[in-house]
Amino acid sequence: LLTLDEVKTAIAFDQPKLNASANGREILVEGSYLVFENDVVTAPAGPITEFEIKMEFSDLYPRRGPKVFEVGGRIPRNPDRHINGGGDCCVTVWEHWLATAPDHSLGSFINGPLNEYFLSQFWVEKTGKWPFGERPHGLKGLEEAYADALEIPNKREDLLYPLRLLSQDWPKGHWLCPCGSGKLLRHCHRDGLMALHRRVLPSVARRMLGRLKSEAKPRPSRRRGSNI
Amino acid sequence: VTRPLTNSEEYDVDLVCLLKASKTEFTQKSLKEAVGAEVALYAEARNMTKPLEEGRRCWTLNYADGAQFHMDILPALPDAQRYQTMLMEKGCRVLASDAASPGTLSPLPTRPCRNMGRLRMTGRRAIRWATPPGSGTGCASSSPSARRPSASVRASPRASTTYPVNPAENFADKWAEEPKKRKNFDRWLSQARSDFALYLRASPFSEMPALLREHLGADFVDRMLAAMLPTVAAGLASPAIAASTSNSSDMQRAERAIDQIHRAGPQSKPWAGS
Numbered sequence: 001l002l003t004l005d006e007v008k009t010a011i012a013f014d015q016p017k018l019n020a021s022a023n024g025r026e027i028l029v030e031g032s033y034l035v036f037e038n039d040v041v042t043a044p045a046g047p048i049t050e051f052e053i054k055m056e057f058s059d060l061y062p063r064r065g066p067k068v069f070e071v072g073g074r075i076p077r078n079p080d081r082h083i084n085g086g087g088d089c090c091v092t093v094w095e096h097w098l099a100t101a102p103d104h105s106l107g108s109f110i111n112g113p114l115n116e117y118f119l120s121q122f123w124v125e126k127t128g129k130w131p132f133g134e135r136p137h138g139l140k141g142l143e144e145a146y147a148d149a150l151e152i153p154n155k156r157e158d159l160l161y162p163l164r165l166l167s168q169d170w171p172k173g174h175w176l177c178p179c180g181s182g183k184l185l186r187h188c189h190r191d192g193l194m195a196l197h198r199r200v201l202p203s204v205a206r207r208m209l210g211r212l213k214s215e216a217k218p219r220p221s222r223r224r225g226s227n228i
Numbered sequence: 229v230t231r232p233l234t235n236s237e238e239y240d241v242d243l244v245c246l247l248k249a250s251k252t253e254f255t256q257k258s259l260k261e262a263v264g265a266e267v268a269l270y271a272e273a274r275n276m277t278k279p280l281e282e283g284r285r286c287w288t289l290n291y292a293d294g295a296q297f298h299m300d301i302l303p304a305l306p307d308a309q310r311y312q313t314m315l316m317e318k319g320c321r322v323l324a325s326d327a328a329s330p331g332t333l334s335p336l337p338t339r340p341c342r343n344m345g346r347l348r349m350t351g352r353r354a355i356r357w358a359t360p361p362g363s364g365t366g367c368a369s370s371s372p373s374a375r376r377p378s379a380s381v382r383a384s385p386r387a388s389t390t391y392p393v394n395p396a397e398n399f400a401d402k403w404a405e406e407p408k409k410r411k412n413f414d415r416w417l418s419q420a421r422s423d424f425a426l427y428l429r430a431s432p433f434s435e436m437p438a439l440l441r442e443h444l445g446a447d448f449v450d451r452m453l454a455a456m457l458p459t460v461a462a463g464l465a466s467p468a469i470a471a472s473t474s475n476s477s478d479m480q481r482a483e484r485a486i487d488q489i490h491r492a493g494p495q496s497k498p499w500a501g502s
Binding site for chain 1: 239252293332392418419421422423424425426428429430431432433477479481482484488489490494495496497498499500501
């Protein structure tokens with residue numbers, strides 16, 4: 001379980017203007033988030049820019065992603081800026097990051113997706129362009145992210161079956177191979193699938209399936225909740 | 229001497245008791261006992277009521293309550309030449325000159341960044357920087373750098389903090405028995421990292437962050453700045469860079485950061501759920 005001490009250690013040098021405190025099983029991190037170039041240890045001119053933020057971490061991190069809020073009002077509350085009315089930042093599709101990043105430590109998140117998000121916000125503010133691209137809103141964006149993570153074509157019908165296979169603790173060799181050859185998995189892409197299974201853990205695949213189902217359900221009104 | 233910041237604190241006098249002897253004449257234990265016996269006799273002769281306290285490597289002489297004064301006496305043998313050579317090899321000329329004359333602290337140098345180690349040592353006087361009681365980072369050496377255990381703390385099963393002068397010595401040797409010491413040290417280290425990152429990362433080098441000044445002790449920082457060369461002091465007191473220059477440089481830096489991420493491969497793209 002993630003502890004307050006671990007959070008404090010992770011932010012102490014990298015993000016000295018953030019403060020962490022415990023609130024039950026939740027850890028709150030608040031203050032100014034500083035944006036830097038990669039691997040900068042000392043910054044003679046200071047940070048490139050900074051944003052006032054609040055983050056909520058569950059002690060179940062990284063299984064449960066953090067919620068990130070921009071609280072300074074610098075980013076216009078516009079879905080096209082990937083932020084919701086309450087300042088809830090749509091940093092990334094969490095399962096995509098879990099499936100593709102080798103390191104899921106807090107420091108890796110803070111210096112990876114979070115830095116990319118706020119660097120992007122700075123760049124959009126100045127130029128109107130997303131430097132690393134953006135995903136479509138809603139279900140389409142989820143499908144795109146999961147297809148990227150599984151390195152398969154972005155088609156819903158191509159996505160669900162491999163995810164069901166990966167959701168198993170041990171994919172069955174007598175199931176059909178997801179490549180569409182009609183062969184049994186054990187006679188086709190078994191090794192490739194098992195390598196993917198080591199990278200995309202069953203819990204992550206199950207969560208992907210769950211979110212695809214929940215995003216596909218029609219909703220009475222447009223709601224924007226936590227997107228991590 | 230570390231002066232107290234508030235009336236409730238004590239003067240902390242660190243005395244290195246340098247014996248004119250060699251390592252062949254004393255073991256570490258006998259050296260400490262010999263000095264301890266002398267200090268006990270001194271306390272008795274002066275009718276000092278507070279008992280002499282034995283630390284792991286030093287003796288603490290507590291003066292009467294009203295005096296707000298205690299003295300840590302550190303037994304040592306002359307070994308300055310060795311430290312000086314080691315520090316010179318590492319390029320720490322200023323520290324090497326201190327090693328040759330232990331117990332002295334020269335004025336804060338004029339280049340604050342490169343000499344952060346010195347600021348960190350002298351910064352012990354700050355409230356936030358008070359060495360946590362029982363963190364086990366005391367020392368026995370005539371080298372000024374000895375008070376600064378390395379930040380590299382290796383993980384279990386046996387924790388160790390490396391000590392550049394004598395790699396065989398482990399400041400963390402008691403942590404297994406007393407885990408609180410490790411916790412205290414980690415807390416201290418985390419605060420130190422955060423405080424100095426305020427200067428090293430969160431603000432231009434030409435500015436002294438208000439929070440760092442507060443944590444190190446405003447009077448102390450002001451005295452040190454006043455002792456620096458006027459040009460440097462003026463630079464620290466004035467706004468760093470003109471706004472227009474800063475903006476264009478921020479864009480260039482952002483562009484460079486984006487290029488770096490593209491080369492390494494971005495880890496994420498923003499997305500909004502429905």
